[in-house]
Structure formats: structure tokens, C-alpha cells
Amino acid sequence: MPREQLKQLGRERWRIALTLSLVVVVIYFGFILLVAFNKPMMGYVLTEGLSVGMLLGALVILAAWLTTWIYTAWANSHYDTTLGGIHDEIRRNKP
Amino acid sequence: MIHLVAAAEGVSTAIGEPNTIAIVFFFLFIAITLGITYWAARQTKTTEEFFAAGRSISGRQNGFALAGDYMSAASFLGIAGLVATSGFDGLIYSTGWLVGWPIVLFLIAEPLRNLGKYTFADVVAFRLQQVPVRVSAALGTLAVVAFYLIAQMVGAGNLIRLMFGLSYETSVVIVGCVMLAYVLFGGMIATTWVQIVKAGLLLAGAFLLCVLSLSKFGFNPLALFDAAADRYGEAVLAPGKLVTNPWEAVSLGLALMFGTAGLPHILMRFYTVPDAKAARQSVFWATGLIGFFYLMTFILGFGAAVLVGRGVITAVDKGGNMAAPLLAEVVGGTGLLGFIAAVAFATILAVVAGLTLSGAAALSHDLWVNVVRGGHSNAKEELRVARAATVALGIVAIALGIVFKGQNVAFMVGLAFAIAASGNFPALVLSVFWRRYTTAGAVASIVVGTLSSLILIYLSPTIQIDIFQGTTAWFPLKNPALVTIPLSFAVGIIVSLLAPEKNALEQYDHKERRMIMGVED
Numbered sequence: 215m216p217r218e219q220l221k222q223l224g225r226e227r228w229r230i231a232l233t234l235s236l237v238v239v240v241i242y243f244g245f246i247l248l249v250a251f252n253k254p255m256m257g258y259v260l261t262e263g264l265s266v267g268m269l270l271g272a273l274v275i276l277a278a279w280l281t282t283w284i285y286t287a288w289a290n291s292h293y294d295t296t297l298g299g300i301h302d303e304i305r306r307n308k309p
Numbered sequence: 310m311i312h313l314v315a316a317a318e319g320v321s322t323a324i325g326e327p328n329t330i331a332i333v334f335f336f337l338f339i340a341i342t343l344g345i346t347y348w349a350a351r352q353t354k355t356t357e358e359f360f361a362a363g364r365s366i367s368g369r370q371n372g373f374a375l376a377g378d379y380m381s382a383a384s385f386l387g388i389a390g391l392v393a394t395s396g397f398d399g400l401i402y403s404t405g406w407l408v409g410w411p412i413v414l415f416l417i418a419e420p421l422r423n424l425g426k427y428t429f430a431d432v433v434a435f436r437l438q439q440v441p442v443r444v445s446a447a448l449g450t451l452a453v454v455a456f457y458l459i460a461q462m463v464g465a466g467n468l469i470r471l472m473f474g475l476s477y478e479t480s481v482v483i484v485g486c487v488m489l490a491y492v493l494f495g496g497m498i499a500t501t502w503v504q505i506v507k508a509g510l511l512l513a514g515a516f517l518l519c520v521l522s523l524s525k526f527g528f529n530p531l532a533l534f535d536a537a538a539d540r541y542g543e544a545v546l547a548p549g550k551l552v553t554n555p556w557e558a559v560s561l562g563l564a565l566m567f568g569t570a571g572l573p574h575i576l577m578r579f580y581t582v583p584d585a586k587a588a589r590q591s592v593f594w595a596t597g598l599i600g601f602f603y604l605m606t607f608i609l610g611f612g613a614a615v616l617v618g619r620g621v622i623t624a625v626d627k628g629g630n631m632a633a634p635l636l637a638e639v640v641g642g643t644g645l646l647g648f649i650a651a652v653a654f655a656t657i658l659a660v661v662a663g664l665t666l667s668g669a670a671a672l673s674h675d676l677w678v679n680v681v682r683g684g685h686s687n688a689k690e691e692l693r694v695a696r697a698a699t700v701a702l703g704i705v706a707i708a709l710g711i712v713f714k715g716q717n718v719a720f721m722v723g724l725a726f727a728i729a730a731s732g733n734f735p736a737l738v739l740s741v742f743w744r745r746y747t748t749a750g751a752v753a754s755i756v757v758g759t760l761s762s763l764i765l766i767y768l769s770p771t772i773q774i775d776i777f778q779g780t781t782a783w784f785p786l787k788n789p790a791l792v793t794i795p796l797s798f799a800v801g802i803i804v805s806l807l808a809p810e811k812n813a814l815e816q817y818d819h820k821e822r823r824m825i826m827g828v829e830d
Contacts, residue, residue, distance in 0.1 A: 224824070230415075231415035232415075234411065234415050235411070235412055235415045235416060238415075242562065246401070246558050246562045247555065247558070249548045250552050250559070253547060253548045256547055257397075257543070257546060257547025257548065259543055261531065262535040263532060263538060265547055271397075272604070274404045274407075275407055278407050278410065278600060279597060282411050282593050282597075283593070285414060289589055290586070294586060297825065300826075
């Protein structure tokens with residue numbers, strides 16, 4: 215049943231997309247709220263030239279890279295393969 | 310005048326004097342990009358080529374072009390300047406502008422590519438009634454494009470006057486005309502390649518500046534940050550004055566994060582690639598490049614603070630926008646200054662070209678073809694209207710640049726992001742993912758999101774206190790996104806639930822299928 219498979223795949227993509235979006239939102243707003251509410255902690259100097267805030271800011275950028283990489287890797291392998299299978303099946307079923 | 314002020318600070322700078330190397334690089338860039346335009350013009354014969362480069366751009370190329378569209382002069386000169394003058398705070402903008410990209414990837418890029426043709430209105434109007442949705446989406450697009458254009462044109466006028474010593478008006482006219490040449494003759498093919506060249510130049514220039522600056526600190530960024538802390542106090546490494554009110558911080562963050570996913574000139578780029586997979590790859594590349602670029606601007610800002618000095622930076626330009634060019638002069642002499650000046654100029658040109666093209670698409674594809682002509686228009690006429698719209702927008706851009714001379718337009722980029730986040734983004738997301746969305750709901754969310762952003766910004770401290778010199782503002786936040794994004798979602802949902810649309814509901818399965826499969830073969 216390509217139609218059911220398609221819906222299933224759509225739901226799966228939607229779930230992963232939402233989860234990863236939520237991860238990014240939580241990480242970024244966590245950072246912003248710390249900047250807003252806990253300035254002393256963000257300004258604490260860990261080692262010469264590096265504060266907690268700067269480290270966390272760099273980690274936000276890393277998290278953006280990492281989440282896009284996770285999504286792209288999943289979509290390039292699992293999603294595209296399943297989608298290719300569905301396309302083939304639809305083509306086979308065509309009279 | 311400018312170098313006199315700087316000289317009083319004990320440093321002389323060639324900024325503001327005609328700089329042979331800057332002029333040579335500048336003409337070189339113009340010659341190369343016009344060459345590209347000539348080549349592109351010969352391949353631009355249909356509307357699909359004019360607006361979507363014939364869907365022939367690869368994922369990686371589009372990633373560079375997206376980065377080129379996004380890394381505006383505001384982010385290059387502005388963030389470096391903000392970091393130079395206030396340290397850590399610049400990072401709040403850098404991260405906010407970057408985290409919009411994963412959202413674009415997860416929620417927008419692939420559905421957009423599979424459902425639309427040239428504009429984001431294609432996606433919203435799919436399965437809904439064309440005329441009302443197209444009209445409101447075109448208004449949302451044109452509002453974003455207009456405010457973004459004003460900010461860019463005024464920035465261009467000031468920047469070029471500052472760097473090349475030309476008059477403000479001449480600078481605006483030059484930017485308008487060169488941009489018009491790219492878009493009018495070369496359409497999206499030329500615009501894309503101008504973006505790619507510009508992204509390459511900007512990344513290379515920023516990288517070179519970073520390496521030269523860090524070479525004075527044993528290639529250790531921490532040693533550079535520490536030197537800044539020694540000179541200006543450890544406060545430069547900590548959050549400063551930018552964020553005082555937590556709600557303000559969250560509101561700004563929301564606008565930055567979701568605004569990217571509603572910027573028409575960014576969304577339009579996803580139609581230039583052959584399929585959804587390439588759209589996905591292009592965001593992957595863009596996120597990598599833009600993140601790398603923002604990390605570099607952080608180093609450039611601190612480099613300028615230490616190697617140039619805050620006094621000199623603010624003496625040359627109060628806003629701190631000349632931090633990166635000044636740093637170039639200190640670490641690489643007039644030659645590097647010339648190169649960076651030409652790169653900054655190229656940056657503005659490319660962004661303005663992208664904006665104009667997306668405005669032209671809204672005017673000709675959404676308003677003319679789908680509203681005036683009811684979806685039936687011949688290809689020749691469509692292309693003619695597209696070019697006429699381009700010329701009109703070019704003239705409007707030049708006029709706006711001159712009208713807003715000397716005005717404080719920094720808030721307009723924020724305004725554009727707020728409208729994009731609260732007008733365009735909610736409509737796009739709901740239309741794609743929510744089965745029960747209706748025509749009335751879509752119109753309501755776009756109109757309410759756009760108008761409420763405009764009204765609240767008018768009532769905000771940005772306009773009432775900073776511009777009108779008042780003492781109080783009715784609305785407390787500088788950025789309205791905290792109110793307007795939820796408002797737009799709520800209005801869209803409530804209106805849709807109150808009056809269900811049977812046709813739209815029934816056609817959702819078709820839309821969902823096409824969203825995953827693309828155009829059926």
C-alpha cells in the first residue's frame with residue numbers, strides 16, 4: 215500500500231522535524247534566558263579570555279550545525295531510500 | 310573630515326579618501342559580475358529561468374547563494390562593530406541569526422520546494438482560494454522587502470560615502486543601477502552567481518582578516534579575548550547593556566529565529582534547485598557557512614577592539630560600523646582595506662538584487678498572473694511583467710534610499726524580521742502542516758501578523774523615544790515578535806475553526822502527498 219506508506223513516512227519526517235526544532239528552540243532560548251536572568255554566571259571567566267557565556271554561545275552555534283547534520287544524514291539515508299521505494303512501487307502499479 | 314577626527318585620536322586612516330586599490334577591486338568585481346550577467350542573460354528566456362534559474366542550481370551552489378543572500382552588510386559590518394564596541398553582546402545577534410536556519414531546514418525547505426513554483430504564496434495558496442491568499446501574501450512579501458530594502462539602501466549610501474568618498478546620492482544611484490542590470494538582464498541566474506561570488510569573497514576576506522589578526526596573538530583566539538579583557542575590563546566577556554529586559558531578549562530572539570523562515574528572498578532561493586533533496590543540501594551548506602562566518606565576525610570584533618581601539622572606531626563612525634575595515638587597514642594596510650571595502654560593497658549589491666527579484670516575483674507572479682489574469686497568462690507576457698516590475702522596484706529602491714537619507718533606519722531590519730516572523734511564517738507553517746487551515750484563516754494570520762507588527766513597532770520605544778524623542782512609549786518592547794507571532798497563529802487557527810472550508814479540507818491529502826513526493830511524474 216504505497217498510500218499508507220507515504221502517510222507513515224510523512225508522519226515520521228514530521229516527528230523528527232518537530233523534535234529537532236524543539237531541541238534548537240530549547241537550546242537557543244535557554245541561552246537567551248541565561249543572558250537575561252543570570253548575567254553573573256554568563257560573565258564568569260573560566261580561563262583567561264573565555265567566559266561561560268562565550269563558551270555557551272559557541273556551543274549554540276555548534277548545536278545548530280549538529281542538528282542540521284543529524285536531520286540531513288537521516289533524510290539522505292532513511293527518508294530518501296524509503297521514498298525511492300514508494301516511487302518504484304507506484305511506478306510498478308501503474309497500468 | 311573623517312580622517313581628521315581619527316587623526317585626533319592618534320591614528321590616521323585612509324577610510325573616506327579615494328583608495329586606488331579599493332577602486333580597482335570594485336571595478337574588477339563590477340566587471341566580473343556584469344560578465345556573469347551577460348552570460349546569464351543569454352540563458353534567461355523564460356519566466357522559470359528569470360525567477361528560478363531554470364531549477365538548475367546545485368545544492369552546494371545554492372548553499373553558497375543562500376549564505377550570500379543572508380550575510381548582509383548589517384551582519385558583517387554591524388556585528389563586528391557591535392562586538393568591537395560592546396564585546397559579548399554581539400554574540401546574541403550572531404546566534405539568533407544562525408538558529409533560524411535549522412528551523413528553515415526542518416519545517417520549510419522541502420515542503421516549499423515540492424509545493425511551490427516561484428513564491429511562498431504558491432505554498433500558502435495551494436488548495437485555498439487564490440485571490441485573497443495571493444493578495445495578502447504579496448502584501449506581506451512587499452512589506453518585508455520594502456523595509457529590508459530601505460535599510461540596505463541607506464546603509465549602502467552611508468557606507469560608500471564613508472569608504473570611497475562619493476556623495477550619498479551618487480552611491481545610492483550606483484547601487485540601484487548596477488543591481489538593476491543584474492536582475493533585469495540576468496534574472497535569477499545572474500543573481501545566484503553574484504551571490505555565490507560575493508559569499509566566496511566575503512568568507513575569504515573575513516578569513517584572511519581573522520588569520521592576520523590572530524597571528525598577533527599566537528593564533529589563539531583566547532589570547533585575543535584576554536587582551537581585550539585586559540584593556541577594557543572583564544565586562545567585555547559578559548552580557549552587557551543590549552539585554553536589560555528579559556522579555557525584550559525573548560522577543561528579539563523569536564523574531565530572529567522565526568523571521569529567517571519568512572524572508573521572501575531567502576524562501577525564493579529554494580525554487581532554484583532541481584528537487585527537495587537539493588533544497589535540503591543547500592540549507593545544510595548555508596548553515597555551515599553562515600555559522601563559520603559569525604564565529605569569524607566575533608574574532609574580527611575583538612580584533613578591532615584590541616588592534617584598532619574603541620576610540621578610533623567610534624570616532625570614524627558612531628555606530629561602530631567601520632570596525633572591520635579599520636582592522637583590515639591596521640593588519641594589512643591600504644591594500645587589504647581596499648579589498649574589504651570592495652567586498653562590503655559587493656555584499657550590499659548582492660543582497661539588494663535578491664530582494665528586488667523576490668519583490669518582482671510577488672508583483673508579477675502573485676498579483677499579475679494569479680490575481681489580475683486569474684492564473685492564465687502567456688509566458689511572454691509574464692516575463693515582460695516581471696521585468697517591468699523589476700525596473701519599478703529598482704526605481705523605488707533608489708527613491709527610498711534618497712528619501713530616508715540621514716534617518717535612523719537600523720530598526721528597519723528588525724521590523725522586516727518581525728513582519729516575516731509574524732506575517733509570513735505562521736501562514737506558511739499552518740498551511741503546510743494543518744489540515745483544517747482555511748482561506749479566511751490564512752488571510753487573517755498574514756494581515757493580522759503584518760499589521761500588528763507595524764502598529765506595535767510604531768508604538769514602541771524604538772519609534773516613540775529614539776525617533777520622535779518622546780519620553781514614554783505605549784508598547785514596552787522594542788521588538789513585537791513575542792506578541793505578534795502567537796497572535797498571528799491564534800487568529801489563523803480561530804478563524805479557520807469558526808468557518809471550516811470543505812474544499813480545502815478535502816484537498817489536503819493531495820497537498821500532503823505532493824509535499825512528500827514532489828510533482829508527480
